[in-house]
Amino acid sequence: MGARRFAVGEYLGFAPALILYGAFFAVPLSIVVAYSFWKVRDYNVVHEWTIDNYRYFFSVPTYVRTMWATVWVAVLSTALTIAVAFPFAYWLVRHVPRRLQRTLLVLVILPFWTSYLLRVYSWLNILGPSGAINRFLQWTHVTSSPVSFFLYDRPAVVLVLVYLYFPFAALTLYASLERFDWDQFKAAMDLGARPATAMRKILLPQIRPGITTAVIFVFIPILGEYLAPQLVGGTRGIMIGNLIVNFFSGAEYTRGAAASLLIAALIVVLLVVFRRSLEIKDPYASGR
Amino acid sequence: MPRDAEVVSPRAGLMRGLLGGWAVLVYVFLFAPVVLLVAFSFNANRYGTFPFTGWTTKWYGQVFGDYQIRDALTTTLKVSAEVTLISTVVGTAAAFPLVRSRLPFRSGIRIGMTLPIMIPGLLIGISLLVLFTSVFHWQLSPQTAVIGQSVYTTPFVMLLVAARLQGFDPALERAASDLGANTFRRLRHVVLPLIMPAVFAGALFAFTLSLDEFIITLFLIGAQNTLPIYIYTQVKFGITPEVNALASLLLGASILLIGIAFVLPTAIRRARRLRHGAAGARS
CATH class of the missing domain: 1.20.5 (Single alpha-helices involved in coiled-coils or other helix-helix interfaces)
Structure with missing residues (x-):
């Protein structure tokens, strides 16, 4: 083979990426791992191994509560995002002419490419004390003074998170529904299956990898969410991400590192839980 | 039927x-x-919220007159230009071996390269903060933010260019080789023109992502401001109509750039086909 001559040259393209990701991704993440197991003495990090940073985190009830609240918010937001995105993706695939599908999909993805900060910020105009909801309630005389329930609490955080991550879910679900062979669905119904049965037995097993991908892509970034709880969550809506930032801005690097590692651990747990459904090969598509 | x-x-x-x-x-x-x-x-209400009290473009005037915003814009454009350059070069170079080499762990690398997109930006930001400040003892500056943002944007370029390379007919390159073209000339005259639309689109995506990047920048920019960081510091004190105007401008710019990035590859291909079609008709 003539290509063998370029054995080294073949890999040369990786060199810059290797430098960038070695020095500024792998190394710093490893340092954070190490920090989480190191001690602080006289405001200096010393290289002595300990699990005190983790012990400290779990000894403060507020931190533990915040961690579980983060998991809970992530689960709820992910479930809601999928629940909103699934009927939408189904509608797009089944009831929209092919020509229009792409355009309508781009409209959904477009916000994802605009500023993350601004997408959170834009909700302040709606949820805020003088935002759209409160103005509407006052105008209709439901309340006479602004209600802050819509801001500075967990429901507001969940709402904004669903808004932020909807494009991910819509895109992945669309992709898997679009590939699905709908004749199989029709065949099941012709053989007497009710729509719900056909959906459960034929559709869901085949689009499961798509749903898993959507779950992973929505759940993981939410675990490290900082801005949404910061801007619309207030003190009652804080998540682990806010704790981490507080640790680091207070120069408690080792404790912050331990809290960061907890997020990483949660991500690993998630990937292990979903490993099986990721591995399953599409059982009906093997012939194609 | x-x-x-x-x-x-x-x-x-x-x-x-x-x-x-x-x-x-x-x-x-x-x-x-x-x-x-x-x-x-565009609302005249100076609290930047309901009710609508009239139409004005006054807030936009104030945005353009504000020197802090102008400083932040300059920093943003400098940072984004550098990030675009780095991620386009690094991402494009990495796309080649990703698609073409017979790496045994190629899919592993592919997943590894999507990690910076997938894991929370917060983790990238704080881990680089630790590296720069307590290991390297560097002063935080726009340059450190450039490094952080590049880690995040490069995979986007790589995936886009890789997708284009995948759909590329290897026979074209073999033909060039048979006609005596060396590696450099094959790259220059065959490969680059074919992947150029994807490279441009990747560069535009990287630029837009960098323009809007918030969380990594927050940790690494130091004393200076990019536009998103400036907006963030303002929002802490409440909504103002000026911030609404600035936000609208930033949104508009992002949508425009991304619109171009989506349309560009098809447009280039169509323009080329037209030109070649015309040339073919003449001969």
């Missing part, structure tokens, strides 16, 4: 209506906040 149960059954019709209604709600949900934001930026 297959029997289409959906058109016949009235229940299916109801289902269809419900789904359509749901889709409308989804679009309202997606665009209402943005539309309101832009509407408020």
Whole structure:
């Protein structure tokens, strides 16, 4: 083979990426791992191994509560995002002419490419004390003074998170529904299956990898969410991400590192839980 | 012809209506906040919120007159230009071995390269903060932010270019080789023109992502401001119409750039085909 001559040259393209990701991704993440197991003495990090940073985190009830609240918010937001995105993706695939599908999909993805900060910020105009909801309630005389329930609490955080991550879910679900062979669905119904049965037995097993991908892509970034709880969550809506930032801005690097590692651990747990459904090969598509 | 149960059954019709209604709600949900934001930026009310008290472009004038915003814009453009350059070069170079070499662990590398997109930006930001400040003892500056952002944007370029390389007919390159072209000339005259649309689109994506990047920048920019960081510091004190105006401008710029990035590859291909078609007709 003539290509063998370029054995080294073949890999040369990786060199810059290797430098960038070695020095500024792998190394710093490893340092954070190490920090989480190191001690602080006289405001200096010393290289002595300990699990005190983790012990400290779990000894403060507020931190533990915040961690579980983060998991809970992530689960709820992910479930809601999928629940909103699934009927939408189904509608797009089944009831929209092919020509229009792409355009309508781009409209959904477009916000994802605009500023993350601004997408959170834009909700302040709606949820805020003088935002759209409160103005509407006052105008209709439901309340006479602004209600802050819509801001500075967990429901507001969940709402904004669903808004932020909807494009991910819509895109992945669309992709898997679009590939699905709908004749199989029709065949099941012709053989007497009710729509719900056909959906459960034929559709869901085949689009499961798509749903898993959507779950992973929505759940993981939410675990490290900082801005949404910061801007619309207030003190009652804080998540682990806010704790981490507080640790680091207070120069408690080792404790912050331990809290960061907890997020990483949660991500690993998630990937292990979903490993099986990721591995399953599409059982009906093997012939194609 | 297959029997289409959906058109016949009235229940299916109801289902269809419900789904359509749901889709409308989804679009309202997606665009209402943005539309309101832009509407408020033209609202004369100086609290930047309801009620609408009249139409004005005054806030935009103040945005353009504000020296802090101008400084932040300069920093943003410098950072974004550097990030675009780095991620386009690194991402494009990495796309080649990703698609073409016979690496045994190629899919592993592919997953590894998507990690910076997938893991929370917060983790990238703080880990680089630790590296720069307590290991290297560097002063935080726009340069450190450039490094952090590049880690995040490079995979986007790589995936886009890799997708284009995948759909590329290797026979074209072999033909060039048979005609005596060396590696450099094959790259220059065959490969680059074919992948150029994807490289441009990747560069535009990287630029836009960098322009809007918030969380990594927050940790690494030091004393200076990019536009998103400036907006963040303002929002802490409450909504103002100036911030609404600035936000609308930034949104507009992002949408424009991304629109171009989406349309560009097809447009280039179409333009080339037209030109070649015309040339073919003449000969």
